Amino acid sequence: MKLLDALSLAQQAPSGAAPFRALLACGFTPLHLQTFLAGHLQLRLPAQRVEIQTGLFGDLAGALAGIARGGCDAAAVVIEWADLDARLGLRSLGGWRPSMLPDIVRAVRERLDHLRASLDATGGRLPIAVAMPTLPLPPIATTAAWHASSFELELRAAVADFSVEVAMLPLVRIVSGQELDRLSAPSKRLDVRSELDAGHPYTLAHAEATAGLLALLLAPSPTKKGLIVDLDGTLWRGIVGDDGPGGVRWDLDGHAQTHGLLQQVVRSLADQGVLVAIASKNERAVVEEALARSDLLVDPAQIFPIEAHWGPKSESVRRILTAWNIGADSVVFIDDSPMELAEVRAAFPDVECLRFSGDPGDVGAAAALLERLRALFGRDTLTAEDTLRVASLRGAADAEREGTLTSPETFLQGLEAVLDVDLHKLPPDPRALELVNKTNQWNLNGRRETEADWRVRLDDADTFVLVASYRDKYGPLGKIAVMRGRRRGRALAIDTWVMSCRAFARRIEHRCVEQLFQRFDADEIVFDYAPTDRNAPLREHLAALLGDAPHPGLRLARSRFLSICPPLYHTASEAQERP
Amino acid sequence: MTDAHAHLVKCFAAVFPRLSPEEIPRANINSVSAWDSLATLTLTSLIEDEFGVSIDPRDREELVSFELILAYLRSDKGVS
Numbered sequence: 001m002k003l004l005d006a007l008s009l010a011q012q013a014p015s016g017a018a019p020f021r022a023l024l025a026c027g028f029t030p031l032h033l034q035t036f037l038a039g040h041l042q043l044r045l046p047a048q049r050v051e052i053q054t055g056l057f058g059d060l061a062g063a064l065a066g067i068a069r070g071g072c073d074a075a076a077v078v079i080e081w082a083d084l085d086a087r088l089g090l091r092s093l094g095g096w097r098p099s100m101l102p103d104i105v106r107a108v109r110e111r112l113d114h115l116r117a118s119l120d121a122t123g124g125r126l127p128i129a130v131a132m133p134t135l136p137l138p139p140i141a142t143t144a145a146w147h148a149s150s151f152e153l154e155l156r157a158a159v160a161d162f163s164v165e166v167a168m169l170p171l172v173r174i175v176s177g178q179e180l181d182r183l184s185a186p187s188k189r190l191d192v193r194s195e196l197d198a199g200h201p202y203t204l205a206h207a208e209a210t211a212g213l214l215a216l217l218l219a220p221s222p223t224k225k226g227l228i229v230d231l232d233g234t235l236w237r238g239i240v241g242d243d244g245p246g247g248v249r250w251d252l253d254g255h256a257q258t259h260g261l262l263q264q265v266v267r268s269l270a271d272q273g274v275l276v277a278i279a280s281k282n283e284r285a286v287v288e289e290a291l292a293r294s295d296l297l298v299d300p301a302q303i304f305p306i307e308a309h310w311g312p313k314s315e316s317v318r319r320i321l322t323a324w325n326i327g328a329d330s331v332v333f334i335d336d337s338p339m340e341l342a343e344v345r346a347a348f349p350d351v352e353c354l355r356f357s358g359d360p361g362d363v364g365a366a367a368a369l370l371e372r373l374r375a376l377f378g379r380d381t382l383t384a385e386d387t388l389r390v391a392s393l394r395g396a397a398d399a400e401r402e403g404t405l406t407s408p409e410t411f412l413q414g415l416e417a418v419l420d421v422d423l424h425k426l427p428p429d430p431r432a433l434e435l436v437n438k439t440n441q442w443n444l445n446g447r448r449e450t451e452a453d454w455r456v457r458l459d460d461a462d463t464f465v466l467v468a469s470y471r472d473k474y475g476p477l478g479k480i481a482v483m484r485g486r487r488r489g490r491a492l493a494i495d496t497w498v499m500s501c502r503a504f505a506r507r508i509e510h511r512c513v514e515q516l517f518q519r520f521d522a523d524e525i526v527f528d529y530a531p532t533d534r535n536a537p538l539r540e541h542l543a544a545l546l547g548d549a550p551h552p553g554l555r556l557a558r559s560r561f562l563s564i565c566p567p568l569y570h571t572a573s574e575a576q577e578r579p
Numbered sequence: 580m581t582d583a584h585a586h587l588v589k590c591f592a593a594v595f596p597r598l599s600p601e602e603i604p605r606a607n608i609n610s611v612s613a614w615d616s617l618a619t620l621t622l623t624s625l626i627e628d629e630f631g632v633s634i635d636p637r638d639r640e641e642l643v644s645f646e647l648i649l650a651y652l653r654s655d656k657g658v659s
Contacts, residue, residue, distance in 0.1 A: 003625050007593035031620060197636050198620050204628055 001208055003032065006039025013042060013049035020048040020450075022218060023055075023075040025063035027083035029199040030054045036211030037076060044219040057199060064118040067128065073452045074218040075122075077130045078210065079115065080201065081137060081155075084108040088138060090195050096140040101151045104140075108155055112162040124170030124428075126452035129217035131175040131210055132159050135190050135201055171451055173217040173380070175210070184209035222438065224352065224376045225330040226275035227266065228320055230313075231287065233336035234356045235263060235298070241282055245290035250297070258366035259358060262334075263297035265370050270302035274377050275324050277305055279316035279333070284308040313340045314347035321348075325501045327440065327534075332376055334369070352376065381430060412507065413569050417472040419511050422575040423519065425458045425465050432467050432482045439498035442481075442509075442541075446532035447496075462486045464520075468512055470503055470570075477502055481512055485525075492520055495528040497538070509541055511568050517558050519574070525556045583630075583658045587649055590629055594622045607644035632656040 001009075024030050024037055034052050041050040053072060055063025060083040067075045082089025085107045087096065122128060141149035167174045184206045195201035202210065232239045237256035238248035250260035270276045276298075280287055287308040291300040305323045307316035313335070321328060328350040335341050341353040354372065357365040422429075437448045449457075457463050468481040480503035484496035494516075499509060516525060529550050531539060542550035545564065584604075591603045595613055598606055608614045614622075623634050623642070630652060634642070638655070642648045652658040 003621075003628050004590065004593050007621075007625070011593075011596045029617075031617065032624060035621065193636065194624075200620070204624060 001036065001039055001043075001212070003035065003204055003208075006035045006208075009039040009042045010035070010050070012046075014047065017047060017049040019051050020045050020074070020219075021051045021053060021072040023053045023063070023066055023072040024078070025055055025060060025067065025075060026078035026080070027058050027060035027063075028080065028195075028201055029057055031194075031198060031200040032204055032207040033078065033200070033202055033211055036208045037214055040212050040215035041219055044215055044221075061114060061118065064115065067126070068118070068121045070125070072126065073450050074126055075128045076214040076218060077119070077128060078214075079130065079132055080135055081133045082201075084111045084133070088140070090138060090192065090201070091199065096138070098142050101141065105151065105154045105158070109158050112158055116162060116166055119166055119169055119172060122169075122171075125455050127171045127173065127218055127450070129173050129175060129214045130163075130166060131180075131214060132163055132177065134177075134180060134184075134186075134206070134210060136186065175213045175217065180209060180213060183212070220380075222330075223379055224274070224332050225326050225438075226277065226320070226324050226332070227269060227373070227377070228277045228279050228317060228331060228333045228351075229262075229266060230335035230337070230340065230356075231278060231280040231282065231290070231308075233358050234334055235259060235266070235278075236290070237358055240286055240290045245286060245293065248290060255360045256358070258360075258363050260297060261370060262356060262366070265373055267298050267302070269373065269377050270299065272377070272379060272382050275326070276303050277307065277320040277324070278303055279307045279313050279320065279335075281310055281313070282308045312343060312347075314344050317344050317348055317351065325504075332373070409567070412567075415472040415474075415506070415569065417470065417506060417570040419508060419570040419572045420469040420575060421512075421515050421519075421572065422467045422469070423464060424575065425463070428455055428458055429465075429467055429479070431479045432465060435479070435482050435498050435500065436496055439500065440532070440534040441501050441537045442497070442499035442504070443532065443535050443538065444494065444497040445528055445530035446535060447530075449496075457484070460486070466512060466516065468508065468515075470506065470508055472506070481508060483512055483516065485516075487520060487522075488526075490521070490523045492516055492522045492525045493528065494525055497527070499538075501537075504537065507566060507568055507570070510565050511570050511572055513545075513556070513561060514565065514568065515572060515574075517561065523558050525558075525561075527554050527556065528552070529554050583652055584649060586629060587626070587645065587652070590622065590625050591645060594618055594625060604645050607646075609643075626652070630656065630658055632658070 020041065022037065022041060024034055026033065034054060038050050038052045053066070055066055060079065064077065066072075080089070082091070085104050086092040087094040087100065087104055119128065119130070137152055137155070139145065141151045143149040163174050166172050189203060189206040190201055191203040194203075229235050232248070236248040236250045236259050237254060240248050249256040250263055251257060266276055278287070284306070287306065291303070291306075305320055307319055309316070317333060321331065328348045332352045332354060333341070333344050334354050334356050335344075336356050336358050338355060341355055344351060345353045354369060356369055433449065433451060433454045436454075440446070458465065463484065463486050466483040467479055469479045470477045477500070481499040482496060483494055485492050485494035513525065516522065527542070529542060529552055539550055542554065545556055545561065546554060588600065588603050591598060591606060592600070595603075595606065595611055595618070597613065598611065606614075619639065623639055626632070626648065627634055632652070638651065642651055
């Protein structure tokens with residue numbers, strides 16, 4: 001992004017849009033860093049109007065205190081050496097004598113302790129992105145530039161210790177030094193003239209790169225949920241139908257190491273809850289034999305479904321999307337064949353199609369693909385639900401098969417379903433907000449929330465949140481539904497209602513509504529409903545409850561609900577304390 | 580209107596979005612209330628970036644109007 005683009009983007013915010021207020025806390029004149037941060041955030045949040053607040057020059061601690069005072073949706077904290085001790089900057093003449101070095105190390109450690117306490121005081125109220133010192137140290141140590149002094153190493157150790165501790169604070173994310181090194185060469189970051197002239201030490205390119213990474217941490221893209229992988233030439237080297245299940249390779253000796261590395265990444269993604277499926281033009285029996293090899297780095301139990309046949313790959317993708325019940329825009333497809341990628345892309349333009357190059361002469365491309373997969377599936381934290389996903393999908397497939405053999409009522413009756421309801425608001429459950437921001441089909445109004453907004457709402461005494469967890473004889477689904485609202489006398493005003501598509505067709509939605517009526521002894525529930533392009537399943541449910549097409553502000557009386565609620569076979573319980 | 584003139588108008592519009600295209604060629608540090616020291620730094624950095632030139636900080640103090648900046652770019656920096 002060029003400076004002109006950043007300035008122009010800041011002017012493109014839609015009029016009347018909700019503001020996104022970001023605090024930029026840094027000790028230097030924010031100047032271009034502020035402009036680029038505004039530009040990058042505006043690019044990532046086109047429906048909002050980005051506003052950047054800044055602190056006073058040279059007062060990083062004061063700016064950090066501003067985070068605790070509130071009033072912003074997110075904060076970017078940029079720490080440079082001069083913020084830790086002014087003698088480490090070019091604008092101070094406090095002395096670079098060797099005798100001062102121990103005192104500088106001590107001062108830096110003290111300063112970092114103070115900054116850590118300030119960040120701790122924010123209490124996870126809003127997302128905070130932190131950039132650790134990015135500029136070169138001045139020539140203060142007694143060693144030559146190519147000789148790392150104990151002074152420099154101590155400073156870097158202090159910063160590393162600080163980073164590790166701060167990264168564990170809720171909602172605090174640290175800018176990756178490795179990624180910043182890739183985007184902005186360390187030798188091209190410091191603009192001495194700008195630092196001395198204006199107190200802004202960054203070159204334009206470095207300000208742009210730093211701001212871009214801060215924006216990614218403060219307004220992350222939705223992560224992908226599912227990965228569909230081809231086999232021959234992709235997950236392994238060779239043609240399994242020709243070479244046989246024992247003849248395909250993914251090791252160094254077989255000049256196929258990049259295939260093994262891909263398998264390692266796929267396994268890691270599956271472990272973190274990414275759905276993994278196979279789309280291969282092969283005989284199914286041959287594929288199953290190859291997947292049973294003991295040296296395979298992927299766990300076949302984590303792959304569901306396996307589409308192995310001679311039909312078009314797009315047909316496989318269609319079946320996999322149906323089995324997963326997620327949108328095409330949440331899915332990545334990898335194949336070594338440009339033709340197969342083009343065929344899938346034509347049928348599913350929203351699926352991200354990536355080519356895997358198994359060419360031993362082009363291993364760089366394969367390594368870049370692995371990085372790309374990490375970027376697309378990167379997650380802050382892993383929850384218990386992430387590891388349940390594949391098992392619950394298999395369970396759903398089993399249940400569906402059984403459901404076709406018995407009547408729906410008998411099927412539901414025999415599920416041995418248990419619904420656990422948790423009404424504790426604090427500490428905020430990250431899974432609840434994740435569901436709100438990821439769910440489309442069962443979403444009351446499609447509104448997304450920032451972590452800061454969510455936290456503010458939970459602090460409101462009249463606001464309640466219901467988080468429902470479900471399990472049955474086919475296995476646990478984990479936390480699958482969230483309802484949030486406020487009490488208004490004997491009415492409840494619900495502004496958030498989401499439910500995972502994995503939980504459909506089990507009457508969980510009825511049980512949740514029933515629980516609210518009972519728990520709050522309410523006579524009526526008012527839903528802040530709004531139609532979206534994708535919430536048809538919820539719309540149909542509400543229409544059935546009301547006996548009419550749903551509309552914004554629709555009201556459901558308790559008597560009406562009880563008169564039409566079908567039999568509910570779950571055992572329901574309310575958590576007495578946060579599990 | 581030359582390329583340099585049009586390009587400079589673009590730069591001014593980005594830094595001073597409230598100025599109309601007609602006002603920009605007449606803009607100077609006294610007539611534009613938003614033209615403070617920070618705006619000067621942003622404007623000169625933007626011009627350096629867009630025109631691929633380096634502006635000496637000592638020259639910056641003299642560049643107080645659209646007209647002067649355009650003349651400086653043409654005469655001192657060879658921008659056409």
